[in-house]
Amino acid sequence: xxxxxxxxxxxxxxxxxxxxxxxxxxxxxxxxxxxxxxxxxxxxxxxxxxxxxxxxxxxxxxxxxxxxxxxxxxxxxxxxxxxxxxxxxxxxxxxxxxxxxxxxxxxxxxxxxxxxxxxxxxxxxxxxxxxxxxxxxxxxxxxxxxxxxxxxxxx
Numbered sequence: 001x002x003x004x005x006x007x008x009x010x011x012x013x014x015x016x017x018x019x020x021x022x023x024x025x026x027x028x029x030x031x032x033x034x035x036x037x038x039x040x041x042x043x044x045x046x047x048x049x050x051x052x053x054x055x056x057x058x059x060x061x062x063x064x065x066x067x068x069x070x071x072x073x074x075x076x077x078x079x080x081x082x083x084x085x086x087x088x089x090x091x092x093x094x095x096x097x098x099x100x101x102x103x104x105x106x107x108x109x110x111x112x113x114x115x116x117x118x119x120x121x122x123x124x125x126x127x128x129x130x131x132x133x134x135x136x137x138x139x140x141x142x143x144x145x146x147x148x149x150x151x152x153x154x155x
Contacts (some may be wrong), residue, residue: 008045008052011066013041015059029058094130101126 016026016037023037029056030037039045041057047055056063085093101123108119 005040005046007068008066009043011068012055015061015066016041016066019059021059026055030054044117048094056087062079074114089131093133097126101130 012026016023021029023041024034026032026037027034030051032051036045036051037055040047040051052066054064056066059066085096088096104119104126105123108116108123111119
């Protein structure tokens with residue numbers, strides 16, 4: 001388990017003890033499987049953003065206090081979302097990007113000038129992604145092996 005998850009687990013434990021809660025009560029309040037809090041606090045189990053939000057809500061504390069205001073945890077969760085988007089059918093991907101594009105467009109209308117320009121730039125980038133499938137794909141092992149065999153045959 002990485003150090004970030006261990007530190008978050010320690011912060012959850014301290015917040016829980018400060019509230020004089022049992023782990024089992026926090027499991028129930030955060031709607032987590034039985035013993036999840038124990039495993040998270042010990043660093044034996046990862047934690048998702050959704051779980052982190054539910055735990056923070058159950059403890060009555062901001063998420064930042066549990067992450068140590070560490071944006072890299074949230075960033076890592078965003079990466080997982082992007083990776084998931086690579087795996088869905090392109091039509092579904094386009095539909096999601098179109099909804100996101102509309103949402104960002106309407107958010108930009110009510111923003112200050114600098115933020116508005118940044119968001120409009122994001123909207124145009126999103127629109128470009130829906131023209132054709134440009135999503136990067138991990139190299140398949142069999143594809144890599146085929147390329148290696150072809151290179152050996154050429155030499």
